[in-house]
Amino acid sequence: MRVFLGITGASGAPYAKGILDRLLGAGAEIGLCASSAGIEVLATELYRDATLPRDEVLARFLGDGSDSVTVYGADDWKSPYASGSAKVDAYVVCPCSMSTVGMLASGAMSNLIHRAASVALKERRTLVLVPRETPLSSIHLRGLATLNEAGAVILFAAPGFYHGAESVQDLVDFVVARCLDQLGIDTDLVRRWGEGSSDLRPEVPRRAS
Ligand SMILES: Cc1cc2nc3c(=O)[nH]c(=O)nc-3n(C[C@H](O)[C@H](O)[C@H](O)COP(=O)(O)O)c2cc1C
Numbered sequence: 001m002r003v004f005l006g007i008t009g010a011s012g013a014p015y016a017k018g019i020l021d022r023l024l025g026a027g028a029e030i031g032l033c034a035s036s037a038g039i040e041v042l043a044t045e046l047y048r049d050a051t052l053p054r055d056e057v058l059a060r061f062l063g064d065g066s067d068s069v070t071v072y073g074a075d076d077w078k079s080p081y082a083s084g085s086a087k088v089d090a091y092v093v094c095p096c097s098m099s100t101v102g103m104l105a106s107g108a109m110s111n112l113i114h115r116a117a118s119v120a121l122k123e124r125r126t127l128v129l130v131p132r133e134t135p136l137s138s139i140h141l142r143g144l145a146t147l148n149e150a151g152a153v154i155l156f157a158a159p160g161f162y163h164g165a166e167s168v169q170d171l172v173d174f175v176v177a178r179c180l181d182q183l184g185i186d187t188d189l190v191r192r193w194g195e196g197s198s199d200l201r202p203e204v205p206r207r208a209s
Contacts, residue, residue: 001028002028002087002088003091004030004092004116005020005094006091007032007035007095008037008038008099008113009035010041010097011041011045011132011157012157013041013046014172015095016095019092019176027068032069033071034058041095042057074113075111075112081119082116082119090126090127091116091127091128092127092129092130093117093130096129096130097131098133098143100117101140101143102140104129104152105143105144105146117129121147121151126182129153130179132157155175160174163191173189173190177190
């Protein structure tokens with residue numbers, strides 16, 4: 001499976017790391033492109049140092065998986081992901097900033113992430129966007145609706161709590177698992193609703209006595 005992973009400057013770097021690791025585990029061939037704001041967010045949220053150089057951030061982010069991942073610069077128009085003629089199974093932008101949502105919804109393409117996502121839409125291929133912002137303005141909402149109408153899956157970085165989450169990692173895994181579902185990749189990250197033991201059922205709220 002060949003997947004494009006775009007990383008932009010919204011909060012949510014742990015989701016991107018989880019998706020990358022699971023794609024690697026599934027044996028996917030991955031093309032990766034991070035905007036400069038995306039690099040800053042990875043550095044801030046994963047490595048607690050916003051000043052880390054780009055190469056260092058990417059080396060840490062890829063870890064042992066660097067052989068299966070090709071990293072492209074944001075202006076690399078020669079990348080296969082810049083053209084619909086390249087065979088690509090799915091495209092994910094995670095995290096997806098509202099700036100990138102606005103660009104995509106307008107049809108503008110000023111970096112490889114915008115271009116790859118636009119290619120996915122015009123070729124009617126799977127495109128999963130994982131935005132994070134709150135609250136949302138009507139501009140954001142219209143942009144997201146436009147992209148949804150054009151065929152993108154808007155998979156908001158909004159973890160559920162009903163599966164018995166006990167840690168931040170459980171919440172991250174929830175979003176990662178929902179994203180991988182969209183790509184048709186099975187994971188055991190999160191038990192599915194209705195499967196397994198009954199402790200997944202929400203508790204009946206206790207009444208104050
Ligand atoms: C640490 C950090 C966190 C940010 N969080 C968000 C966010 O959650 N959502 C968002 O839309 N923008 C966020 N931004 C702002 C975007 O990074 C900024 O708008 C940038 O221009 C996006 O460009 P890009 O889409 O090319 O990555 C954040 C920026 C930084 C440095």
